[in-house]
Amino acid sequence: MANKKELSVEDKLRALYALQLVDSKIDEIRNVRGELPLEVEDLEDEVAGLTTRLDKLKSDLETIDVQIKEKKNAIDDHKANIKKYLEQQKNVRNNREFNSLTKEVEYQELEIQLAEKHIKEMKASIEHKKEVLAQSKEKLDAKQQHLKHKKSELSDIMSETEKEENFLLEKSSEYQSQIEERLLSAYNRIRNSVRNGLAVVSIERGASAGSFFTIPPQTQMEIAGRKKIITDEHSGRILIDNVLADEVKEEMEQLFSKI
Numbered sequence: 465m466a467n468k469k470e471l472s473v474e475d476k477l478r479a480l481y482a483l484q485l486v487d488s489k490i491d492e493i494r495n496v497r498g499e500l501p502l503e504v505e506d507l508e509d510e511v512a513g514l515t516t517r518l519d520k521l522k523s524d525l526e527t528i529d530v531q532i533k534e535k536k537n538a539i540d541d542h543k544a545n546i547k548k549y550l551e552q553q554k555n556v557r558n559n560r561e562f563n564s565l566t567k568e569v570e571y572q573e574l575e576i577q578l579a580e581k582h583i584k585e586m587k588a589s590i591e592h593k594k595e596v597l598a599q600s601k602e603k604l605d606a607k608q609q610h611l612k613h614k615k616s617e618l619s620d621i622m623s624e625t626e627k628e629e630n631f632l633l634e635k636s637s638e639y640q641s642q643i644e645e646r647l648l649s650a651y652n653r654i655r656n657s658v659r660n661g662l663a664v665v666s667i668e669r670g671a672s673a674g675s676f677f678t679i680p681p682q683t684q685m686e687i688a689g690r691k692k693i694i695t696d697e698h699s700g701r702i703l704i705d706n707v708l709a710d711e712v713k714e715e716m717e718q719l720f721s722k723i
Contacts, residue, residue: 474690476643477664477704478712480651483639484664485716490632491661493625500618507611514604521597528586528593535579535586542572542579635719647693654700664702666709672696679703 471479549565549572556562640648654663665673667684677698679687687694688705695702 471642473692474708476647476693477690477708479639479642480647480664480702481704481709481712482716483636483643483651484662485713486632486636486639487655488661489720490629490636493629493632496625497618497621500614500621504611504614504618507607507614511604511607511611514600514607518597518600518604521593521600525590525593525597528590532583532586535583539576539579542576546572651702654702658699658701662701664704665696666704666706668706672699672701672703675699
């Protein structure tokens with residue numbers, strides 16, 4: 465920590481601007497990647513959801529098939545009972561026994577009708593679920609193809625940029641280690657609060673880069689003097705003179721050319 469505090473203001477500004485150029489380069493790489501990682505993640509979630517839905521539909525169809533078989537077996541049992549009761553009616557001793565068996569036959573016939581109704585409903589349910597299954601499978605196939613394409617796209621970009629990004633992240637850490645914590649914290653706070661991530665900017669045509677607010681000549685002289693850290697009163701960004709900016713840019717361009 466002591467070494468950080470021994471840096472002159474000019475050295476601090478150099479380190480800050482070098483860090484800014486490296487971080488901006490990392491931002492560029494990540495912007496190329498854009499929303500792809502999130503798109504891949506969303507597609508993976510959709511594919512997982514559709515796969516679960518397909519498994520549920522298949523399971524439902526199997527369950528309904530079992531239920532239909534059970535109903536058909538029950539119908540066979542009811543028919544066997546009817547046959548048995550009709551045979552028993554031939555040997556009844558009185559009307560009471562005959563009527564009792566007739567009621568049993570009627571009950572079995574009602575059970576058959578009810579089972580046949582359920583079978584019809586279940587068959588209709590099977591047809592509907594098969595349609596949904598086909599649509600879901602078609603949708604899943606399309607999503608899987610889209611996911612495969614996006615993963616390939618992301619993989620290509622990652623393979624192209626990973627080495628460069630890792631090199632730059634290492635350099636970013638190196639420059640951060642040269643800057644005292646209070647100043648680094650201010651840099652990160654400013655960087656996170658502005659849309660383009662620029663926390664350190666140079667003076668261009670009498671205004672801070674990207675701003676239309678003119679900086680008073682006295683302040684410009686102080687910035688060029690490099691004796692203290694000065695921020696733009698409008699944007700809060702740390703300001704450096706364009707001569708220093710050009711020097712650091714030239715150094716960083718040589719560094720970037722090594723990637």
